[in-house]
Amino acid sequence: MGRVAQERVECGVIGHAWDDVSGSGGGVDKGGKKVLQGAKRKVFRCTRCGTVREEAWSKVTGQLMSRAYEYPDDYKLPKVLVEGETQRETLRKVWIRRG
Numbered sequence: 014m015g016r017v018a019q020e021r022v023e024c025g026v027i028g029h030a031w032d033d034v035s036g037s038g039g040g041v042d043k044g045g046k047k048v049l050q051g052a053k054r055k056v057f058r059c060t061r062c063g064t065v066r067e068e069a070w071s072k073v074t075g076q077l078m079s080r081a082y083e084y085p086d087d088y089k090l091p092k093v094l095v096e097g098e099t100q101r102e103t104l105r106k107v108w109i110r111r112g
């Protein structure tokens with residue numbers, strides 16, 4: 014397994030540190046944003062690793078309509094790092110061993 018960014022390991026184990034940046038105009042760009050009628054758009058950015066999460070919440074039903082993630086390129090990890098382990102299991106071990 015190659016070097017894994019400390020931030021990415023931490024986020025993989027304890028979860029992202031989301032900061033609400035909805036007002037900044039940023040967001041996930043998947044090549045043409047969907048315009049969702051009657052939806053409230055929320056954008057969050059992880060203060061640790063820089064991952065962006067974009068959500069659309071229905072103003073009518075109050076339910077989550079869509080959620081998309083955008084990861085910084087250098088943090089992209091293969092789905093399985095170690096044969097026979099899930100990514101989460103591997104990250105947890107790396108994290109624990111680093112103290």
Ligand SMILES: [Zn+2]
Nearest residue numbers: 024029059062
């Ligand atoms: Zn993160």
